[in-house]
Amino acid sequence: MPETPSDTLLTMRQISKRFGATHALRNVNFEVKSGQVLALVGENGAGKSTLMKVLSGAHRPDSGEMLLDGNRYAPSGPHDALLSGVCMIYQELNLAPDLSIEDNIMLGREVSNFGLLDRRTQRSRIQEALVTLGHPNLRPETPVRYLSVASQQLVEVARALVFESKIVVFDEPTSSLTRSDVQNLFKVIKQLKEKGLGIIYISHFLEEVQEIGDAYAVLRDGESVGSGSLEGISEEEIVRLMVGRNVQDLFPAVPHTAGESIISISDLTGTKIPRDVNLEIRRGEILGISGLVGSGRTELLRCLYGLNSIRRGEIKVNHVTTHPTPARMIRQGVGIVSEDRKQEGLAQTCSITDNITLSNMSPYAKFGFLNLSQRQQSMRNWMQKLHVKAHSPEQPLIELSGGNQQKVALARVMHQQADVYLFDEPTRGIDVGTKSEIYRLMGELAAQNKAIVFVSSYLTELLAICDRIAVMSRGQLLEVRPRADWTEESLMSVAISGEAI
Numbered sequence: 001m002p003e004t005p006s007d008t009l010l011t012m013r014q015i016s017k018r019f020g021a022t023h024a025l026r027n028v029n030f031e032v033k034s035g036q037v038l039a040l041v042g043e044n045g046a047g048k049s050t051l052m053k054v055l056s057g058a059h060r061p062d063s064g065e066m067l068l069d070g071n072r073y074a075p076s077g078p079h080d081a082l083l084s085g086v087c088m089i090y091q092e093l094n095l096a097p098d099l100s101i102e103d104n105i106m107l108g109r110e111v112s113n114f115g116l117l118d119r120r121t122q123r124s125r126i127q128e129a130l131v132t133l134g135h136p137n138l139r140p141e142t143p144v145r146y147l148s149v150a151s152q153q154l155v156e157v158a159r160a161l162v163f164e165s166k167i168v169v170f171d172e173p174t175s176s177l178t179r180s181d182v183q184n185l186f187k188v189i190k191q192l193k194e195k196g197l198g199i200i201y202i203s204h205f206l207e208e209v210q211e212i213g214d215a216y217a218v219l220r221d222g223e224s225v226g227s228g229s230l231e232g233i234s235e236e237e238i239v240r241l242m243v244g245r246n247v248q249d250l251f252p253a254v255p256h257t258a259g260e261s262i263i264s265i266s267d268l269t270g271t272k273i274p275r276d277v278n279l280e281i282r283r284g285e286i287l288g289i290s291g292l293v294g295s296g297r298t299e300l301l302r303c304l305y306g307l308n309s310i311r312r313g314e315i316k317v318n319h320v321t322t323h324p325t326p327a328r329m330i331r332q333g334v335g336i337v338s339e340d341r342k343q344e345g346l347a348q349t350c351s352i353t354d355n356i357t358l359s360n361m362s363p364y365a366k367f368g369f370l371n372l373s374q375r376q377q378s379m380r381n382w383m384q385k386l387h388v389k390a391h392s393p394e395q396p397l398i399e400l401s402g403g404n405q406q407k408v409a410l411a412r413v414m415h416q417q418a419d420v421y422l423f424d425e426p427t428r429g430i431d432v433g434t435k436s437e438i439y440r441l442m443g444e445l446a447a448q449n450k451a452i453v454f455v456s457s458y459l460t461e462l463l464a465i466c467d468r469i470a471v472m473s474r475g476q477l478l479e480v481r482p483r484a485d486w487t488e489e490s491l492m493s494v495a496i497s498g499e500a501i
Helices: 048-056 078-084 101-106 119-132 149-162 179-194 206-212 235-243 297-305 326-331 341-345 352-357 372-385 402-415 432-447 459-465 488-497
Strands: 008-019 022-033 037-041 063-068 086-089 167-171 198-202 215-220 223-229 261-270 277-282 285-290 310-317 320-322 334-337 420-424 451-455 468-473 476-482
Touching (some): 022 198, 022 215, 037 206, 048 078, 048 167, 048 198, 078 086, 119 149, 149 179, 179 206, 198 206, 223 235, 277 285, 277 451, 277 476, 285 297, 285 432, 285 459, 297 334, 297 451, 326 334, 352 372, 352 402, 402 432, 432 451, 432 459, 468 488
Parallel strands (some): 022 223, 334 420, 420 451
Antiparallel strands (some): 008 022, 261 277, 261 310, 468 476
16 A cells, blocks of 8 residues: 555655764655656755755665655665656766767666667657657767757656656756756656656756746755745745745845946957957946857956957956966956866865965965965965855865855955956856855955956846846847846847847
């Protein structure tokens, strides 16, 4: 006899997990029903990832029990969980780029007859799944490396259908997608919901949670602190549950005043993009740059910092023409926080101390020797200032949550004593509490007469904290206006049309 109601697919009861002295999960209760999209929310480090690793078989709980479709569920590992009907779709997709769509989907569960691979049956099943998802144009024999991020995500979803999954977990699925791809993903999720699957949706974008979700569950410090229907609950109430306090203003206002130009860009053209960009970057100002993915926003910042080649144009820093290289721009007071912090922005296996100081050792060097105790004390001060949650400054960066890693990336450019900060998607993939801290930090830097260039795909934050906003489209910078002259609709209209209005 099933132990749960017929419409309940997954039950997790009193789940606890410790890592040494740290309680990652403490008596967590969690339930997902058939045909339901349940949003799992919480700050970085709240326990979401650990709970999902327990569900996927990557971790075994210290105590508690799980039921899947009314039967006891205790997977021996991720593959066992997949075969049992639990499919995980991570933010960083779990695919082999050199294998085909077919081989990626069927890996570990190939169909064979008398020891020979039955590709006809495999491809028939895969094609049926792709047709169900509305993408019959994807061919099973196509290597995954040729697909867009959105199409790669569909391959993971197709795997869930082919394996007849009961629970599908989407972990930050939209962080690298365009707006149209997000809407296509939501259509796919609704199709899975109509087939009776249970969907767990993890996202820091609460507006997405409200749009796609039916119910919510909130974790804070490893404990369940709230759950229920999303109907009738406001974003403010969810945020209060997440951070444990009332958040009256997620966009803290720090008074600052724009001053003189510190960087002047004239007719800047990269190898491909950007093209013919003219822009003034001013002290004491937060300048937002909006645009669709591929519009040239990131390339503009990389050209400005010397990471991408420049074909023509002129860049002046403090009225002096410069030929950018990263070393030269650091000396001239320019710092960058890359959108890809794992590959470019930070050294994952190095300590917090090394990540913050490697680009500027001068405060601790004397006669060719490093004062290590002074450096460590300075790092403790930086960690306290930016509220970095870690055991010590020597902790490897890879052990920190995404939000805390981002704070370390910000600390690095601040430690360089930069005058100009180039921030490329600095709030992507981090929780609302940490986002609010980063907004406050940008305001404080502007109040110190620093210049901030802020690239973001999240229009709400651009309109909330920037002084001016520029729009890029197809490699060109089209419009620069005061924030008050923009709306979300007008920003999107310029970005899509490629024409100034």
